[in-house]
Amino acid sequence: MKIGELSRRTGASIRSLRYYEAQGLIAPLRESNGYREYSPMAEDQVRTIRFYLQLGLTTEQIAGFLNCVLSRPETFCTEVLPVYESKLADIEAQIAQLKRIRDNLVDRISSFRGESEQGEGVSTRDERSERYEF
Amino acid sequence: MKIGELSRRTGASIRSLRYYEAQGLIAPLRESNGYREYSPMAEDQVRTIRFYLQLGLTTEQIAGFLNCVLSRPETFCTEVLPVYESKLADIEAQIAQLKRIRDNLVDRISSFRGESEQGEGVSTRDERSERYEF
DNA sequence: CTTGACCCTGACATTAATGGCAGGGTGTAT
DNA sequence: ATACACCCTGCCATTAATGTCAGGGTCAAG
Numbered sequence: 001m002k003i004g005e006l007s008r009r010t011g012a013s014i015r016s017l018r019y020y021e022a023q024g025l026i027a028p029l030r031e032s033n034g035y036r037e038y039s040p041m042a043e044d045q046v047r048t049i050r051f052y053l054q055l056g057l058t059t060e061q062i063a064g065f066l067n068c069v070l071s072r073p074e075t076f077c078t079e080v081l082p083v084y085e086s087k088l089a090d091i092e093a094q095i096a097q098l099k100r101i102r103d104n105l106v107d108r109i110s111s112f113r114g115e116s117e118q119g120e121g122v123s124t125r126d127e128r129s130e131r132y133e134f
Numbered sequence: 135m136k137i138g139e140l141s142r143r144t145g146a147s148i149r150s151l152r153y154y155e156a157q158g159l160i161a162p163l164r165e166s167n168g169y170r171e172y173s174p175m176a177e178d179q180v181r182t183i184r185f186y187l188q189l190g191l192t193t194e195q196i197a198g199f200l201n202c203v204l205s206r207p208e209t210f211c212t213e214v215l216p217v218y219e220s221k222l223a224d225i226e227a228q229i230a231q232l233k234r235i236r237d238n239l240v241d242r243i244s245s246f247r248g249e250s251e252q253g254e255g256v257s258t259r260d261e262r263s264e265r266y267e268f
Numbered sequence: 269c270t271t272g273a274c275c276c277t278g279a280c281a282t283t284a285a286t287g288g289c290a291g292g293g294t295g296t297a298t
Numbered sequence: 299a300t301a302c303a304c305c306c307t308g309c310c311a312t313t314a315a316t317g318t319c320a321g322g323g324t325c326a327a328g
Binding site for chain 1 (some may be wrong): 303305307
Binding site for chain 3 (some may be wrong): 013015016019023033034035053058059
């Protein structure tokens with residue numbers, strides 16, 4: 001199939017499909033006129049790429065294990081686990097940082113509410129940690 | 135004081151101090167030689183700017199209420215609350231999204247652990263599409 | 269008068285995936 | 299042959315604050 005059809009089938013823009021190729025994630029054949037010709041398997045391949053992108057992995061990381069996971073179960077690919085673990089650490093750190101900012105914002109917002117009557121920051125902290133715990 | 139000293143006192147790089155000025159957050163006088171001359175109050179002003187930046191607000195948002203909060207308690211500045219609330223909504227959404235990704239990663243990581251004892255993955259396809267769910 | 273520590277402006281780079289345009293070729297149906 | 303849908307490459311833009319040059323003034327001390 002040609003790039004337009006693959007785009008329609010996968011939801012990836014034509015621009016993105018060309019980008020994945022430039023990043024070495026997919027290698028369509030070329031017809032004599034220069035058009036890309038994708039095999040039917042490309043559809044699954046693109047969906048797999050997009051899934052890993054949604055997990056926040058980079059094209060470079062995906063390139064490191066894509067061939068493996070396309071041909072066998074993910075759990076057989078030893079390259080995948082460290083990538084997951086490193087990404088997970090990133091995510092946890094980001095969440096922690098965002099939580100700090102959020103708590104600060106919540107404090108400051110609640111001090112606006114308190115300002116119209118009297119007492120300042122009551123013991124919002126306990127309520128907050130309950131509500132936001134996860 | 136000149137820009138180098140203000141930088142040392144506040145921890146903001148010289149580049150950043152110039153940037154804050156370009157964004158309309160601070161307006162030092164100019165000496166006849168073109169050098170910026172900052173009043174002593176600028177030190178507090180820069181610290182205030184940096185604090186709001188740490189909360190994730192943009193220079194544009196900060197510009198919208200900086201004059202007010204510099205001259206009276208924050209809770210008297212009605213421009214601030216909606217900015218906080220909007221930022222808080224962003225943060226909550228980001229946290230929720232990161233949590234989804236994290237949960238997915240945790241699942242996938244734990245499936246590696248289980249795989250060492252379990253039988254093979256016969257149908258790679260089905261497993262993968264199941265786990266693709268967010 | 270030179271050195272060295274300051275200061276100035278302006279411009280480009282950074283990150284990563286994607287959008288979008290310009291300028292052009294291909295293929296098919298009318 | 300002409301319209302139209304499709305494809306190609308290459309390039310610039312995006313976000314927002316900051317880093318980092320280049321090329322050049324200012325000024326005090328020696």
